[in-house]
Amino acid sequence: MKTLILSGLGANCEKETAHSCRKAGAPRDSVNVIHINELYFGDLELGDYHFLILIGGFLDGDDLGGARACANRFRYRPLPSGGTFLERLEDFVSQGRLVLGICNGFQLLSRLGLLFRDYASEQPAAGQPAAGLHRSGQPEEGQRGSGNDGGRVTLTTNANGRFEDRWVRLRGDGASPCVFTRGIERIELPVRHGEGRMVGEHPGVLSRLVESKLVPLRYCLPDGTPTEEYPGNPNGSPFGIASLCNPQGTVMGLMPHPEAFNHYTNHPRWTRRPPGGQDGETGEDGDGLLLFRNAYAHLRGMGG
């Protein structure tokens, strides 16, 4: 059961992500932090791993938009052993291995098309995502309607045009197939991004993703109502979409940073409340570790 964390070229959360994996039950010496260049100059075999984490940061400075230049690299730059890293990743995903993309890693998954194929059209629609939603005014043009056309989605500049660091409340979708968010009803995590607003290519695609249970976490108000309103929703993402998963639930991307809530003292209001996280395992853990625990529980269940 081995975990691979790709670092370097502007990805920068490797230290706390590896720490979170170890705290969450990764076997001793099974978490490897490896520089992306080792793909092109070394003998890194993705097939040796069971869990890949694409971490937060600013790959290539986000110079062409969040993670875009690295997506270009993974799509076009040949590996020494032939083929591209995107092809390896697609194999990895099709084998049911776990991929978690956090923030910049979520953007990377999105640019690589690993999350945003038109899953919605493969799923029967159910539910009303806009019901019970905290929204003032009409949805943006381009997201309106409920047509049956699918299409791609992307992450782009926050509605207020700014990078922001703030803690948000998130609501889990209990019916989502997502491996990482099992049992999570509510969780608070920090966001730190300038490009986290989700946009659909065609009207209706985002609501269908929510209906299809492929949105495991949504920004919500203190009472749990999903929200589109700043600052509870930091970027203006429709329906409060903060994350997406594939229909198998094995690939997840999210804008908030679970690895930055690795200890109870990371919480912004910890001095105002008693110590301990939701699962209370050690009393010191932060709730962000829950996502990693779920990943290792799943892998153990698979005999990985």
Next chain:
Amino acid sequence: MTVHRIEILTAPRHPDPGGSSLLKRILRFSDVPLRELRICAVYSFDGAAIPAGGGLNPSDGELDPEALRTLGEELFADPVLHQTFVNGEALEHAGFDWYVEVGFLPGVTDNVGRTAQESLECRLGRPLNEGHHVHTATGHFLTGALTRGQVEALAEAWLANPLIHQIRVIGKKDLRAGLKTLFRLPRVDLRHPIRVERFSAAGPDALLALSDERVLALSRIEAEAMVEYYARPDVVAARRAEGLGAEATDVELEVIAQTWSEHCKHKIFNAEVVYTDPTGQSETIHSLYKTYIQGATKAVREALGEADWCLSVFKDNAGVVKFDEQWSLVYKVETHNSPSALDPYGGALTGIVGVNRDPFGTGRGAQLIFNTDVFCFASPFHDEPLPPRLLHPRRIYEGVRLGVEHGGNKSGVPTVNGSLTFHEGFLGKPLVFCGTGALMPAEVADRPGHEKWIHPGDRIVMVGGRIGADGIHGATFSSLELSESSPATAVQIGDPIVQKKMFDFLLQARERNLYNAITDNGAGGLSSSVGEMAQLSGGAALHLDWAPVKYPGLQPWEIFISEAQERMTLAVPPEKLEALLALSRRMEVESTDLGEFNDSGMLKAFYKDQVVALLEMDFLHHGVPVMKLEARWRSPEPADPGPLPEGDLTPLLQRLLGRLNICSKETIVRQYDHEVQGASVVKPLTGAEDDGPSDAAVLRPVLDSRRGVAVAHGICPRYSELDTYHMAACAVDEAVRSIVATGGDPDRIAGLDNFCWCDPVPSPTNPDAEYKMAQLVRAVRAVHDVAVAYGVPLISGKDSMKNDYVHAGKRISIPPTLLFSALGIVEDIGRVVTMDLKAPGDRVYLVGRTRAELGASELLAELGLRGGNVPTVETAGALKSYRALHRAILAETVRSAHDCSDGGLAVALAESAFAGGYGMALELGDLAAAEGLDPTTLLFSETPSRLVVSVPEPRREAFEETMRAIPCHLLGVVTAEPRLVIHDTGAPGSNLWINASLAELKRSWQHTLKDL
């Protein structure tokens, strides 16, 4: 040359948040008929850049437009959001009245262009043809009935900086002439011959004329020292043996000027100063730096004895102290004022990535764990005409903020502490302080991690970016005042990603023990890094033509002193050179062998095997003559500020809360990532709604440990108006008390002193230089006195002495400013306290005495009054308070603690209350009587060393017992009702001093900078 362009536009059905937020800011501050603004990204390159065999096969350097469009779609456009156009089509397609394209001037670093080029090369499977690059620009489509003149003014004020950008303004009409001819590529074309110039060093006048011409900032005594050196018979003989004549080469002149610059040599801090006090009594001080700064640390370390925790101070790029048995802490704070005045974005970005290299280049390297930023600006709402060359303070605010956002966030280093200080004197030069802390292994390869050494024969290896004409004369330029003719080449633009790649490589190289010493290439470039490192071995010989350059045509002297960014210099044992270079190739970082360190006693530079510089190490590093300066102090005339407002002081408190120096800085703070690395314990914003102002940041740098580090600072330039001694003493005290307020150990605090002064060297335009020098003497003495009294070792510091702007004989000077940065050890992060009230029923105390010290206070500034007593630090009492409070915090009797600073007690109370979401019912009449103060003075006096503390009722006795011998006064109680209510006494009908809802107070505090 055929320009090929790819233009990426957001499709009209999607919003363009970048464009709309820019539009909003423009309309807020200027009255122009601008209705819409949309932004497009432009990537361009020469057709001749495309390599053969890349699948594109241009014919005669012309690419098929459809192939170009496909490239744009594949590499740069988002399929959901964007439309891709080529070769100017975007202008035909988009609706607009004016199009403004902002690209870079030739030679200015284009970070996005570099990344775009990498992507293009990935796609093509091969590099672009030699000498070609992808260039980027930003297009702005403006809609509105604007004149060309209005558009041009708007472009310079909001969209571009003419110092680094080229601007093209295109109206609808211009399109008729055809698109082809409208755009050019910013290619550097240096066609001059490479040569080494020689100059007579026979007399000082010629050298001084040269100094003016070449921005060398040499003084007459320095020119005389050079004349003397070049005339020495042994020097003449040594030069002759190397084929050099008696004349100095341009390379030598430039190296000497860089090494001897105020920026590098701190000549003012090392000067011989005659200080005369108002009674006419004089004393001579031999080096302020040695006497007071080094002197303080020496005294503190001696007093600490066994408990001394300093590991490396005053000898490396940053100070090093002990964290625990396995780890050491490294900290450095720098200023980047002059470049930020010219190009706020590039200047500040380079400031942060530049200071990142200091701790990284300390010992054998350290991992960066936090950044700090302190900015001093004039009011962003300044509405008077500006002198030439000065940018509007709002522009500086915006640019600096963005520069540090990019520099800090993209480096993966959390920005944990900082502040904004406003004063009209910062119109002439903004101050941009950037600090970086790092974690260093206590041992690397069986030797202390903070040690470095060089053996003769070690190779000189330059790592990182290439050398260009950017950043030439940064060190000498910052040693001069800003004027209309300040050079553009002094501005560099850093690239945090290129630097991150270099750091990733260097950390691996350190792990493999591949080098003996490392230092950064900052001010003075290679001349300074190699020159300084060579002191460890006793000499160096390097080949300037071996250094990688961005483009041909650089002169040898330019290569030697360029401050092009993202470069470090290593000393590599020859047997490890191949391994180092191999690792470097694998990590795609450029490393180049430039020569060797030796023990020849000389710094020797070659260009194509010709010796172009030969300088004695001793002369270079110790030959600069000691400056002699007069300092003449005059005490401020005591003055009574006059009658103060009385009665209900609520409206006054509201006004103070909205003042620039007090109000919330949340919009800026949120734009900095303050929790990457997952170690954050106390964030810059805290409280029930995460928006109260924390006193210090606390981090858990080793994630498996409960040991923490607290980071804080003090800065109070306003007090310089009265007495810089107290300005500096208050700054040191503020830093220390902020750490204590958060739970740091007062006996484990280390400090860094950064002095930013106005020029204390006399000249015709600087008649009161002697007073400024006296101000400096007093400030440095205060740092010494308070540091020694508190037992705070000074571990690093820096000074920047020329923060003036001169135009037409008129001088705008900054107020003398000390930034005192502190780091403290927190034994157990579980016991830190934050500043927000926690629970109704808790008791509220004021720790520390209050005196009538309203001099230069925020209150008097708000009222437009002058005079009053300057706040003073009484160190003995303060230290006792801090130690007792720390014991009370460790005993968990304290639920919140907040330091009183700008705006005094009333502001501290209001902040604690609205941050916690609970009110207070207080009675201050007794305290006022005990201190002999009227209500207004008690509430707004800025006496330092005071803290507002809340204590749970059940722990009250224990708390009071701990604080028994300390001035500590019970003020009242925390209430569930969200109001701040302050009465004279508890008696019915007692006078009401303050009565305000927390919502009102918070609104006043948050309103001022909300939209910036």
